[in-house]
Amino acid sequence: MKIEEIVPGEAPAGGFRFLLAVARYNSVVTDRLLEGALGVFRSAGSEISAVSVVQVPGALELPFVVRKAVDSGSFEGVLALGCVIRGETGHYEAVVSGVTAGLGQINAAGTIPVVFGILTTDTLLQALDRVGGKAGHKGVEGAETLISMARLSRSLPGGGRT
Numbered sequence: 001m002k003i004e005e006i007v008p009g010e011a012p013a014g015g016f017r018f019l020l021a022v023a024r025y026n027s028v029v030t031d032r033l034l035e036g037a038l039g040v041f042r043s044a045g046s047e048i049s050a051v052s053v054v055q056v057p058g059a060l061e062l063p064f065v066v067r068k069a070v071d072s073g074s075f076e077g078v079l080a081l082g083c084v085i086r087g088e089t090g091h092y093e094a095v096v097s098g099v100t101a102g103l104g105q106i107n108a109a110g111t112i113p114v115v116f117g118i119l120t121t122d123t124l125l126q127a128l129d130r131v132g133g134k135a136g137h138k139g140v141e142g143a144e145t146l147i148s149m150a151r152l153s154r155s156l157p158g159g160g161r162t
Helices: 027-043 059-072 091-108 124-129 138-155
Strands: 016-023 048-056 077-085 114-121 131-133
Touching: 016 027, 016 059, 016 138, 027 048, 027 077, 027 114, 027 124, 027 131, 027 138, 048 059, 059 077, 059 091, 059 114, 077 091, 077 124, 077 138, 091 114, 114 124, 114 138, 124 131
Parallel strands: 016 048, 016 077, 077 114
Antiparallel strands: none
């Protein structure tokens, strides 16, 4: 697994280290999710030590990479980004169920925050509306949620780095 560091750190030792796991499938949407999230991390300045990005083929592969990242102890949080658009077959339900259950189990373990940034839409237009269109920007929202949850995690008992 190649992890590319996007926001290398000059932050103090207390800065957060995050991983963004991004599905390549539906890249016209996921690239925009990633851009929005990275903009938030760049704006966070010294609070962020490093943001690394790893890409996987599709949304269903995200839980695997997220589990590896959590188990590594190298990150204070993970944002999973993907887009599943309903098609003419039942594949949509299988993918949405699989990625939701997988990421939910990892997050529920309580090791580090895992934020669900998977768009599940009926059409490409609906997805595009959620990456800077009339429905806001879910990449931005996901990054803001991750920072908030990482702060909260640190403030709770046992909330230091893993």
